[in-house]
Amino acid sequence: MTRRTAPRLLLTAAAALSLAACGGTDSAAPQVPETTAAAAGDCLAEAPTTEAPAGVSTDLTVKPEAPCYSAAAPTELVVSDVVVGTGAEAVAGTDTAVKYVGAFYEQAEEFDSSWSRGDDETLPVTVGAGRVIPGFDQGIEGMKVGGRRMVTIPSELGYGPAGQGPIPGDATLIFVIDLVSAG
Template sequence: MTESRKTKPEVEAPTGPAPETLEITDVEVGDGPEAQASSIVDVHYLGVSYDSGEEFDSSWSRGESINFPLRNLIAGWQEGIPGMRVGGRRQLVVPPNLAYGPAGGGHPLSGQTLIFIIDLLGVQ
C-alpha cells in the first residue's frame, strides 16, 4: 500500500445523457512512471453511478489503496489507465459495455454507466 498525499475526490453531478464511449479526462497529470496494459497498478479510486451520483465503491472509504494487475479489471480501466503516469489523477466515464455489461447481467452495476476518479500511486 502506498499513501497518497491527495484527499478523496468529489464528483460533480453529470448532466445530459450518459456517453456511449469511454471518456478519459486527466484531472492532474503525474510525472512518475507510466502505466502499461501489462502493469500491476497501485491506485486509490472512487466510483459513482452516472445516473444517481451515488458512491458505490471507494478505496478512500476503506482507508487503503488497492494493488492489482490491470488486465484483471473491467475493460474501461484496461483501456483508460495505460498511459497514465504515477502521481496523476484521472477521471473515467465508463459505459456499461466496458464495465459490468447490460442490464440484467447479474452484477448489481450491470446496465449502469460508471464514473471513476483514479489516483495512480505506483506501477510494477
C-alpha cells in the same frame, strides 16, 4: 446491501460480463435509490469530455468526489486527466496500485471507494490483465504515477446489462482514479 471489497467486486467483473453475454435479465437487479440522486440542477449539463471537470479535487491527499451529469451518457470510454502525473507510466503488463472512487453517472452516488477503507488503501491492478472491468483497465493505461484521472465507463465496458452487486444493469459509471505506483 452487503458490502463487498473492491478487489472482489472488480475481479468478478469478467464473470459478470460473460454471464451478461449469455442473455437473460435479472428483474431483481439492484436499483439506484431515487432519494439519494443528486438534483438535476446540481448535475453538469454537458457530457464528459477529455477536459477535466471543474469540481474534481486536484489535491491527491483528499478523497475526490465524482460529478453527476444530466446529459445523455456517452457510449464510449471518456478519459479526463485531472492531474497529470510525472512518475512512471502505466502500460500493458505493468503492476500498479490505485486509489479510486466509483460513482453512478447520473446521480454521483458513490458505490465503492478504496478511500472508505483508509487513506492508504490501494487496489493492485496489472494493466491489461483483464482482472478488472475493461473500462477501468483501459482508463489506467497511459497514466503516470502522481496522476488523477476521471474515467467515464459505458455499460459495455463495465458490468453490462446484468449488472453486479450494487451496480444495476446497463449502468454508466464514473471512476476517479489516482495512480499511486507503477512498475
